[in-house]
Amino acid sequence: MTEANYYSEKIHGPHQYFELGDFELEYGITLPNAKLAFKTQGTLNPAKDNVILFPHMWSGTSSSMEIFVGEDRPINPNKYFVIFPGQFANGFSSSPSNTPAPFNGGAFPNVTIGDDVRAQHRLLSEHFGIKRLELVLGWSMGAEQTYEWAVRYPDMVKRALPFAGTAKTTPHDYIFVRSHEDALKSDPAWNGGFYRDQSDVHVGLRRHAQVWSVMGLCQDFYNKEAWRELGFTSLEDFLHRFWEAYFAPMDPNNLIWMGWKWRHGDVSRHTGGDLKAALGRIKAKTYVVPFSRDMFFPPVDCEAEQKLIPNSEFRVVDSLQAHFAMFCLTQSDRDQIDACIRDLLAEKVD
Template identity: 50%
Template sequence: MDYEIFELGDVRLQQGATLSDAKLAFKTYGELNADKSNAIVYPTWYSGQHYDNEWLIGEGMALDPAKYFVIIPNMLGNGLSSSPSNTPAPHDRASFPRVTMYDNVRFQHRLVTERFGIERLELVTGWSMGAGQTYQWAVSFPDMVKRILPFCGSAKTSRHNIVFLEGVKAALTADAAYAGGRYDRQPDIGIRAMSRVYAGWGFSQQFYRETIYERDPLGFASLEDFLVSFWEGLFLKRDANNLLAMLWTWQNADVGRTPGFRGVEDALAAIRMPAIVMPAQQDLYFPPEDNEWEVKHMPRAELRVIPGAWGHFAGGGLNPEDTRFIDDALKELLRLKV
């Protein structure tokens, strides 16, 4: 096991349920310095686990473990932290309670403060649902977070994004083997179907038109090879109930539901730390227009669009050019005196 477990105990969730013996899986990179001033939080994304974030950490990069103490907390529902697949009855499988972004960040805050005694974070950053958690950190703990850089994500899931996810969910649950979440074996037909629904959204029209999936760094032999090897391969190693639990968290993401705030505009206005908000130019479900609206309500935010044809996966660490673009922005933000 290449990660650690932070025992949360019995936790009351925002939706009202109590999750018993909750656990938060995490991994750290680098060393916490003496005055505990070099910490960065970098949450995971939909279906991702900590190792899926490692492409943005390395020597000479903004998230250099020789300089920073990087904490990657695994989102609840991802199979490592408390999830439908690893929680005992009565909250196992389809009975796993609803978890919000607010819950995830509240538990991550406990990890950061109780386990490590950290009072200030140099940066919070993340891709996709990790970006949603980044926004939530800024709203929930504004005095603790010095800077944020959410990329390819949003502060509130849009209606169009919700509809996209309804298609993903319908494809998965249509498999008779799903059995209302009480399956004895993974509903592979449903998972393969949801993978193909997702494939049309994760990359842009230009990406497919120009057959970029056949070039380096991907190098798949054909479109079918890409659909099977990349997309089905991505989700077949995940548990169906876990995917659905995280999907609910994603669909219901909204920093405006943070206690003490009167909607998303009010919450965004409270994000007063420096921020670079980075959508991808051709992201089909987190389009730059949505982030442009958000940035208008954030006092110290800049919109910086990741150019190119990779769509949402511009933030997935697959394309070296996009990785450099994100890394350069992170370096710039970390150099900023706060």
């Protein structure tokens, strides 16, 4: 499968595109003709006060979080206008895989969570004229974007719901994300990011999937052979048909550039490195929700940040699926996550 096939509307559904023009990135490079892909559900009401923003995780697209929206789901599209914004390097928005020279492939500039959020802010203000958000929520790198929103635009965000992610990337996160990137780069076919087709780097993609399988789930998941309930017949079967199959069609550069963003996420750059001051800016009613066995974002790391957020609560989703609870592979995961969204939306916020 080629990258063109994977990052297509056939697989991910119809997208809209917001033209950012020549977009100056946080690190100084100007990306010409930059674009931000997005999807929406529901209808923006005349007062423009029924908006939920739901950015997506690393490796995802604007379609990744649609499972939480529906008439019988915690976000009802008859009531809310839901925007699923893309992010740079996701394969639909400006990315290594779709940008012309000089910024094609391995020459794509480094992008940050701040760049994503500034682009999203322009979409909301310039394209939709939205001034305030009922809720910003996201998982993993979507949580990083949620924090960036709540710190950067505190008056715009009424409620914030970061699932399984941190406002400042921990050093442990930093090194394991880099080790994931290095697994892709280790394939000679990666060639500094200049390959003809993503499938040329299939060895790197497989290696990357194997490394991901270690921290992406947890000891307990494998001990209990929880993959059986998900329809796999052996550990090896799970490693090939789940992990390798998940990453196989993706573009290595897109994953690497999103990973760079992930590991450099840090809201405290708004306050000269003072995390307490940065999180103290948040005005949103916030639920900080880690997943109990998450090896990427252990609850204790999330709780340390929650304590610095004025109007916040700490909730833990208990799940054997570790970081992947958000995929709602079990009813228990789904019920707990749904409850967090429903409860926060039900909170009265001025």
